[in-house]
Amino acid sequence: MNNPTKPAVVLLSGGLDSATVLAMAKRQGYAVYAMSFNYGQRHVLELERARDIAQKAEVLQHTVVSFDLRAIGGSALTSAMEVPKDRPLDDPLGGIPVTYVPARNTIFLSFALAWAEVLGAQDIFIGVNALDYSGYPDCRPEYIRSYEAMANLATRAGVEGHHRLQIHTPLMQMNKAGIIREGMRLGVDYGQTSSCYDPAPDGRPCGHCDSCQLRARGFGEVGVPDPLYQRYGMTS
């Protein structure tokens, strides 16, 4: 597929997954509009990374939408609740982790939908993943399909019937190692990405939260050092 003039909105958190998705959308020929969110996350540093990634990828526009989910609360990522460290990753009884942010992907996709409508874009990319984050309800394929159906009723395009909006989730069935391999093939600089839920002020990852652990396992399986660790002179 090659769509040199086809616009797409790509949700870009500044993490490893969304940086890979951005590269995949570009490789498919989309004209990329990147969107990030400043929502009161404790790891707001990821926004600086998102800016670097968007700039390096030469996206057409990068919009950061700000709102404060701390007023709503309910998550370790937006409150004083502690981010769990060294939690076993594959605990089937673990349930939905406290780092789950209520309705976050629904909110993110809704802003992306608004922008897509204004841009006349039929395509939204989001880096959700059902394998590594099976604990988050809004990362499941059935949720995404349902969101897509709703989105096609929500907008001008839905009423006028002139195009169908698609939510692309190219990482849905990939594990972290597979994502990293694909990103390396596409030239993603993972040293620019930030995955940690609880980074130090200088951006150094904690190495112990779920997200750091998943990332480390991925690089371990691929058998290459994590360039982010190299950047900080850390051993992974």
Next chain:
Amino acid sequence: MNNPTKPAVVLLSGGLDSATVLAMAKRQGYAVYAMSFNYGQRHVLELERARDIAQKAEVLQHTVVSFDLRAIGGSALTSAMEVPKDRPLDDPLGGIPVTYVPARNTIFLSFALAWAEVLGAQDIFIGVNALDYSGYPDCRPEYIRSYEAMANLATRAGVEGHHRLQIHTPLMQMNKAGIIREGMRLGVDYGQTSSCYDPAPDGRPCGHCDSCQLRARGFGEVGVPDPLYQRYGMTS
């Protein structure tokens, strides 16, 4: 139905419709949490009205979420585009008016969904109306049903299956006169509400935008003067 301890999130714009919905939810016995949005609308004055209405109704909490849809644009309500005046209301060829804000209800409902999840609420109320606003895609019943289906897959409750979230749209099939009659019966003070898309700095309605026209027609059909006009010493 009487649910003295059952929480509900009520979307409150400060307009006539949502003030009526709030009164209806209270009458049904819900413990009301009101939510409003400061999104860059030119009629930001409605937020002061929302505060007054929430206070008078003694809601448990009133949260105002801020974000800037002007960065996304695409609507006369969030851009320098002019708000149409004296437009024929029943023009079947009019299509979707320029006052439509792309994906606005989807964004609003998504924040309500997040708050509902944190509160453990199963009920969200929104004052959409398929009759008077048939031009807005996100006011149609098929959209609301689809949103509800999505919402039930999006959240912790959806995964854990312990409750079903419902989107209540009590005004869906009512016309403006019917809404006003019901509100008067419930003691809503419509002098506290603001419907105008383009009010003067002192809050005086323009009287000519679609929203003012619909409101005037409603009060005309009911055969009572609009208390908002009385407040400003205007004739309706």
